Amino acid sequence: MDLRRLRYFLVLAEELNFTRAAHRLHIAQPALSQQIKALERDIGAPLLERNSRGCRLTAVGEVVARETGELLAHVAASQERIRAAVGGQRRQLRLALTRSARGGPVDALLTEFRARHPDVDLVVRTGWTSHNITELLAGRLDAAFVRPPLDGEGLECRHIAREELLVAVPAEHPLARERRITRGQIAAEPVILWPRENAPGMHDVISRQLWPDGGPRIVREEPDDEQLLLSVAAGVGIAPVPEGRARALRIPGVRLKHVTAPMPTVDLALAHRPAGAAPALQGLLGLVGTLLDE
Structure with a gap:
């Protein structure tokens, strides 16, 4: 199955709006529509219900979005391991945003992190708090912005904003x-x-x-x-x-x-597993502390 089409579909599943998704992907909206229709033909079932306000995922679309997120995370991790094996020096930080906190302190934090750590590749996704926690516990994320309180997940949380x-x-x-x-x-x-x-x-x-x-x-x-x-x-x-x-x-x-x-x-908080924070994650946590102190 075409990974490019799956990436396009995952962004559309996050935005539920063709115009915004096309803007994020830097492609024309008609081209995005054609790619999604081609993916639906490949799968053999409709993935979206289109309406005047945007679109909704069908039951099949929900499954494809979930599986695509996991698949692309594995692909990204594999690519990172391959780069490391051939002597690449760039590090990777796998991060998820929560849908209700786009913009504001989160965007400012990531902009500053990229400026201070140009050697780190940020792999950023968007999901609800419960999904982000599942991905964290499964090891498919290094950190995630979440909406606390969290119930007994065994994660550490750094407060970001109220x-x-x-x-x-x-x-x-x-x-x-x-x-x-x-x-x-x-x-x-x-x-x-x-x-x-x-x-x-x-x-x-x-x-x-x-x-x-x-x-x-x-x-x-x-x-x-x-x-x-x-x-x-x-x-x-x-x-x-x-x-x-x-x-x-x-x-x-x-x-x-x-x-x-x-x-x-x-x-709003930044959650991560308590043990063995990678250097890239330590850099993000340190930046959070610095900005909060300021």
């Missing part, structure tokens, strides 16, 4: 006129959220902070923050979103609201 949690409401909703909203005002509102298994700790933290008297009334689950905010814009319900991600997406028809005290927050 972020305010906003509530996204439809532009025509009565709450859109409020400067700040209370927990009582959203207690019975229909809520859009992502599946709990994606990041159980973060999901529970959000529920406890915003809906302390029984949890949210979830009416729809979406795979990522962009789809979640598009559902808000369509009037399906309201949604909690970390401030940085919500403001970076800038979805029309959505108003972002602060919640009255106590301010709800979510944390």
Whole structure:
């Protein structure tokens, strides 16, 4: 099977949007569409359900995305071992980002790391916290940005940032006129959220902070923050979103609201296995400490 097509599909599975995926891959959108259709022909089944807002993975597409991530990680590791065997001096750091933390301190940290460690190849992927933890424990990653708390995974976590949690409401909703909203005002509102298994700790933290008297009334689950905010814009319900991600997406028809005290927050951390950190990972952890001190 064509590895290039699989790489294209994996980026599209992360973005769920042809325009953004094509931009990341530095190819034209029609060319990306042709490659994905060719991959579907190779596999013999549709991988995506296309719609006006982007696309969703089919059941087969979910399996292909998961297996492709593992396959490409093995390919990258093999390439690194081959380079080392022939005397290559470059090191590699396999790193995963969490979907809800794109931009902000994470991007700044990686930019600074690349500048200080030009001899290290960063192999970066994006996934939900639970998937990133699985990959870490399996040895297919060196470190991953995650949303704590984590439950008994045996990993070390370095705190990176604390972020305010906003509530996204439809532009025509009565709450859109409020400067700040209370927990009582959203207690019975229909809520859009992502599946709990994606990041159980973060999901529970959000529920406890915003809906302390029984949890949210979830009416729809979406795979990522962009789809979640598009559902808000369509009037399906309201949604909690970390401030940085919500403001970076800038979805029309959505108003972002602060919640009255106590301010709800979510944390961002860098997780890694506790023993035997490779030199490249030690460099990243050292940089985290330096930037936090500054």
